[in-house]
Amino acid sequence: MAVVGLGYVGLPLTAAFHSAGFRVIGFDNDAEKIKILDRGETYLNHLGVELSRTLASSDRFEGTSDPASFARCDSIHICVPTPLDDERQPDLGYVQSSTRALAQNIEPGTLVVLESTSYPGTTREVVLPILEEHGFRLGKDLFVAFSPEREDPGRKDHDLREIPKLVGGLDEVSTEVSELLYSKAFRDMHRVDSAEIAEAAKVLENIYRSVNIALVNEMKIILERMDIDIWKVIEAASSKPFGFQAFYPGPGLGGHCIPIDPYYLSWKAQQEGIPTRFIELAGEINTNMPGFVVSKIRKALQQRDRNIDGARVLLLGIAYKPDVDDSRETPAAEILKLLQDENADVSYHDPHIPSFPKKRRYQFDLCSIELTPEYLASQDCVVIVTDHQVIDWPLVARHAPLIVDTRNVIGGYDPQGEVWKA
């Protein structure tokens, strides 16, 4: 089998298939990644280096950028990016080009599974026609299915192989074949009647998160005006044993999924002439959160007769969520930009991200600074953006004179300075 795209999704999937005993070809058009894996090193630190070492030393794994290798595979699993373009429309370019590359090389009888998140209909309307252009016929010499990746990078309480694996084929036999194959590597299978159901289930999962996060973010703003602590409210509501699932407010959405995937469905719904008001509203509320955080920083500084202009502001954690080195779509970038626009002197500390990666819309020439008592004490404001476990929170609590906390983390460390929740 081959896994196409060895990123946050493809590399753990490769490891799951490999540990189930399969021979796996890891295909990525980024030759540098293949070299790193061959050396038994890693470019995704949260996965640990042991995974790469195991693959590098195994005769059942081969990393490659050569599409000719697809000819040796019985199944191919596509895990390439599905971003938005500048008009916030689906960019299926990676899915199309990788499907073309494999279509030119596969043998009759191959199973092709799309794992990349996309709108319902992508597997049938985008992937299948490319395979058909190369002479393959579904139900005759080709099996095609969709199986969404439900991995949550950095999460320690769920092994990938224990997350129920959804599969839905473009026809009955494709569903059957893909269920059989995945069941060798995943503990629980959840088979659905079509690829479209599996595709829609994946976008529903992410829209559900986006909408609920927007709801608590809006609640946070409302309750703050009433001088009620949202975190205590969520804790109280969580005591109900049914009908309530806790979501937590924060500085805004990040990552490759929640800020992006809902718009895949919006686009498809638009094609059908249907508005997606929940998705748009949630997107709007979540997108405004970095602005809310900056307004909090402004107020906190003003209370001390300081302006943002010229203030020294330290951001703690720039990854989009705790304990990963992923800064894709991170709200830290927007917070940083808003602060710099007002001439703040901004620095950051993130043990997982030594220098601020270049973004599509932002470029900051900044490196993670070392956290010392003197540095913390010299800041006008310290902003907790992402609560990585490895940050020395007791040190922050002892020395930061003013803290704006978007994650409700510092209260537990007996802070000596002033704390504002945001």
Ligand SMILES: NC(=O)c1ccc[n+]([C@@H]2O[C@H](COP(=O)([O-])OP(=O)(O)OC[C@H]3O[C@@H](n4cnc5c(N)ncnc54)[C@H](O)[C@@H]3O)[C@@H](O)[C@H]2O)c1
């Ligand atoms: N990151 C997550 O937490 C997560 C969770 C669930 C689903 N997803 C979905 O999984 C898909 C992949 O996301 P990711 O986070 O792993 O992306 P990623 O950017 O981490 O990895 C994608 C990999 O694909 C490679 N690639 C790009 N074009 C290629 C091509 N034509 N041929 C071969 N390789 C190619 C890139 O070099 C990269 O290594 C997306 O659709 C995403 O929405 C991601």
